[in-house]
């Protein structure tokens with residue numbers, strides 16, 4: 001079965017039809033901050049050293065165990081299971097969502113259920129398969145009750161886990177799924193419609209923004225835009241590989 005047949009079987013064809021090969025230009029780097037005025041040093045006491053991240057020395061297995069027993073934020077009291085992430089520990093592709101939902105909370109794996117099936121179909125559309133050169137994770141490793149938006153203090157408590165995962169996996173490209181995840185990682189309130197279509201950077205890794213599969217299930221008309229984002233991601237990865245090979 002070729003890719004078109006597979007998309008037809010999933011009810012995604014012809015909605016996910018490539019409308020053009022135009023690839024958005026990478027976003028220009030933001031201007032540097034102007035130099036601040038030089039001030040005389042004051043006699044204030046030195047700032048306390050930043051404490052080391054509690055996950056800084058962990059490998060992926062130890063990080064998973066740490067998530068399972070984590071109590072760094074109140075979500076530990078309401079979750080069923082921690083959901084650290086799943087996939088190839090040397091993956092070139094890293095997909096990042098916002099937080100586990102009810103199915104993920106029950107099973108301990110990100111992106112299962114209907115949204116997970118759609119993510120699998122999205123990945124298959126660009127020749128990817130869960131667990132093969134792909135790692136999937138969320139910003140929050142525990143489910144917010146009722147699938148509400150993450151609170152800033154929860155993100156602050158949990159983000160070191162994702163940062164450590166990125167540093168260990170060292171993906172070539174990140175695909176961030178959904179408005180909340182994109183705005184959180186980019187520290188921006190720009191609408192997702194303006195964040196997608198560009199290649200951003202996160203921790204030195206190129207990052208492409210697209211819609212969350214759960215959103216696409218509710219708004220199937222936007223699958224065409226998601227397909228454009230995936231084509232941008234695929235083209236960006238191809239460019240990274242050809243650049244590395246030359």
Ligand code: SF4
Pocket residue numbers: 067070071072073074075076082140141142143154157158
């Ligand atoms: S969301 Fe993150 S910081 Fe909060 S309890 Fe779960 S693993 Fe720990």
